[in-house]
Structures are given as structure tokens and as C-alpha cells.
Amino acid sequence: MKTTDLSERKLGTLMMTPTFLLILFTAVIPILYVLYLSTQDIRGIVNRGFVGFQNYVDIIETGRLQASLGATMYYAFGTIVFQMVVGMIVALALNVKFWGRNAVRALILVPWAIPTSLVAIMWSRFLSATDGYFNAVLRLLGLVHGELNWFLDPFLAITMVVLVDSWKFTPITVMIFIAGLQAIPVSLYEAAVVDGANRWQQFLFVTLPIMKPVILVALIMRTIFVFHAFDLIFILTKGGPATPPGSFHIMSTKNRSCSSDTGGERRRRSSSS
């Protein structure tokens, strides 16, 4: 019987091969290729050869790198803080028993399930300066008069991107936090009550310390993926009206399509992820 069985090594190699080759072709080779390109002086279709770190120096000197880094930092910080804090509040609220709790838990999955690109298209309609629903609500509340274009001002533009991003991604932190909260034994709270702790103290001295690893996981996850954001920012701002908004990645696409210098933008590898 055993003679027909492939050896462990052979079978393992065989099953790993397709995945290995695909990752090699779509991740390893392109990264090496991009690193190579970043050291070449490419204008149009002519490659003038090796220039060392000149492209990196160029992109820092133009100042656009710093500007887009600033935008990225604000965006990253904004989304992470918003999604951690609001995520925790909502998770705590959904951890208390109330009528319809399961329905609400299912409901918060919906924004997460919608692909980011469609979320962006949908919200870009709602956020329209002239006839968007978002501004309409603000007008009805008397907060905005006339037209307000959120995407003219870099600060406002990124703020809106942060809000839309949070609409889609807060459910993830909520779900992770709920999973963590459910694992906390009730006896700990009973002990805290015996010691005379009020709810805030219970949260501070029981919930938070136990949740620390869970919070850390959510934080790391969101931090990694926040630097991957592209479609949301691109569709909402169209890469930015006057260029400042748009994180790093938008800048790289813009450079690629508008200028002839292919090598210059290739340095984001080293700073993000």
C-alpha cells in the first residue's frame, strides 16, 4: 500500500510549487525589478543607465515626497485613532445584552462587505459639492450654506477620506474587539464590583489590561493596511485637485503617468509597509 504513496518531501514540494511560482512571479521578481528601475535614469523609453541614488535625491528635492508623506501621516493617524476609539465604543455597546443585538451585529458587517472601490464611488456621489446628500443634511441642519467642496482643501479632503475609510473599516475593529470582550470571564467584573469599582474603573482596570493583546492585533492590522489604501483616495479625490491630497501611492501613479521619470518614485518600498 505505502509504496504507491508519494514521499512527504515530494508531495510537499509538489503542492507548494504553484503557489511558490505565482508569488515569485507576482511579488518577488517585480520588487527586485522595481529596485533595479529605481537606480536607472529612464526618460520616456530611453534608459540612460545607472545613476545610483540620484532618483531618490531628486524626489526628496522636489518636496512632493514630503508633502505626500504629510498627507499620508494625517490619513493614517486619523483612520487608526478613529477606528480604534469608535470601534471600542461600538464593541462595548454591542457586548451589552439588548433586544435586536444579533441583528445589529450582522448589520455592521455590511459596510465591510462592500468592496472599497464601490464604497468610494457611492460616497463620492453623496459628498458632491452641489447635489450630494451629505451636504444636503448639513444644509438642513444649518451647518453649511451654499456650496462646500470638501475636496478643494487638502485638510478637509483627507478628513473626508478618513471618515469614509472609517465607515468601511471600523466594522473590522468592532468585530475583533467583540471577540476579545466575549473572552473576558464575568468573575473578574464581580470581583471588581466587590472591591467597589465603578463602571469606568472596571473598564480601565479590568477590560483594558485584558484586551491589550487584542487591541495590539487590531492596531497592527489597521496600521499595515492603512498604508495600502489606494482606490478610496483615488476615486474620492481623483488624486487631489491641486495635488497636495493623495497619499504616497497616489503620488506614485501620478508620477508614472504624467512625468517621464519612471525611476524617481520607486522609493516608497523602503519607508512604508
Add this chain to the structure above:
Amino acid sequence: MAARELTGWLKVVHRLVILGVILAVIVPFYWMGVMSVTPQRYVAGRTIPTMVPREPSLVAYSQIFGITEVPGATGRSAAQMYRRAMLNSIIVAASATFLALVFGTAAAYALARLNFPGKNAAYIMILGSRLLAQITLAVPMFIIFHRMNILDTYLPLIIMNTSFCMAWVTLIMKNYFDMIDSEMEDAARIDGCTRLGAFWRVLLPMAIPGVISVMLISFPFAWGEFLYALLFTSTAAARTMPVVMSMFLGQFAIEYRLLAAGLVIGVLPPVLLALIFQRFIISGLTQGGVKG
């Protein structure tokens, strides 16, 4: 915490938070629904677009499916483009999900149960590939696909989507296989099953919840993937639905209700999948640590 009742003002705050969450999720969908059934003149150019359906009709939906003729050449070609894009999206997302599941599960089994040379290196490579932002790979892959002469076909999209999803599938399924005790497979092998047979007949059936949860993560990703679909296509031949929808955005010749109806239809498959298979998603998310 879960068992204790809230009292007084805390209860009020709690109900307000819940209400806020419900509104935040539902209101955008309500707006989209209203937009999809209301004629252009009640929405476009209004400082306060109508918040309740006026003269509601499902004409936009039937227009987008080609049952009713769309007035205007731009609108007509838009509806046609949308239908083609829908087909493209289905082909790309379905093939990518299927391939990612096959390759990823095989690799996950190899990583979880077998010993072979280069195992750790392969694992690190897959994990590392997940940390790369899509945009980093866009330029070199564009050049590579250009050289291979397959730009503007399904292939680059299927390849890239498969590659991204496959990495998640491998990592999540490896965790899943690690959690399942190998005793059952050992028993099957003593009874004369081959290694592969034990994987196929014993382990995989036990891992079905894991397979469903990775499918639920892969399909919506490929369905909504935007960057590569934008860069690697140039005609309607391979453009996927998100790209076509984003092109509709700034065009005033296309009625809002057509745009909204297109969005509603595009959003439905992933949302329905998520609601039907809720419990699988949460376990998959918390295990694999995956975005969406």
C-alpha cells in the same frame, strides 16, 4: 460585563450609540435606493436632493439589464458597458477565487502537515508578499504584462487577484489545519489511504468552514479590485465593474439613477454573501487578520 443590565443615563447613552450605528449603516443605503428609483430632476443640481422617492420606478434597473432602452447615446453605451463589465467582473472574480482556493489550500496543507525543503522560506515569502502594497507591484507588473502582450485581457487581472487572494488563503487555511488534530488522518492512512487521499477525504471535509471563510474574503476582494483593473485594461473588453462605475462618476449625460442602480446591483453579491455566511466571516477575520 455581558450579563449586567445598564441603568440610568448609561442606558440612554447606550441606546443612542446603537441608534447611531444603525443610522450610519442604513442611511447611505437608503439614499442610494432613493437615488436609483427617482428621476434625475429631483436629485441632480438640487441643493437638497429629495430624501423620499418621488415618482418611483424601477426603470433604471431594467435599463441597466437591457430590458428597457436608455434614452440618449451616452446612456445607451453606458448601460452596454456596464453589462459587459459585470460579465468581466464575474469571470475575473470567479476564476481568481477558484484558483486561489485550489493553490492556497494545497500550499496550506503542505505547510501545515508536510516537511519539505525550503518550507520556512516559502512561508516567509508568502507572508511577506501580503505586506506589499498593490501599488508597489503596479509598475513592474505593467511592464511584464506588456512584454507578455496580455494587457487588456482577463489574464493579468486573474493572475494578480489570484496571487493576492492565494496568500490569504494559504495563511488562514494553514492556521485552520494547524488547529485540526492530525489523528484522524493518521487513522485513515493506517487504513490504507494515501497522504493525498487523507487530505482530500478526511482533512478537507473537516475544514469546510475555513474554506468558506477564505472564499468569502477572496471573492469580494477580486470583485471590487480597482487599481490593477484600472491600470491593466484600456478597453471595455476586460474592464471590470468598479472601473466602469468610477468612469460614470463625472459624466452628467448618465442619469444618477442609472449610476445608483448599477451600484446597488454591484454591491449586492458581496453583501448577500456576507449576511448569509456571517459566522464564517467573523471566525476567518479574527483568525487570519485580514482586511477586506
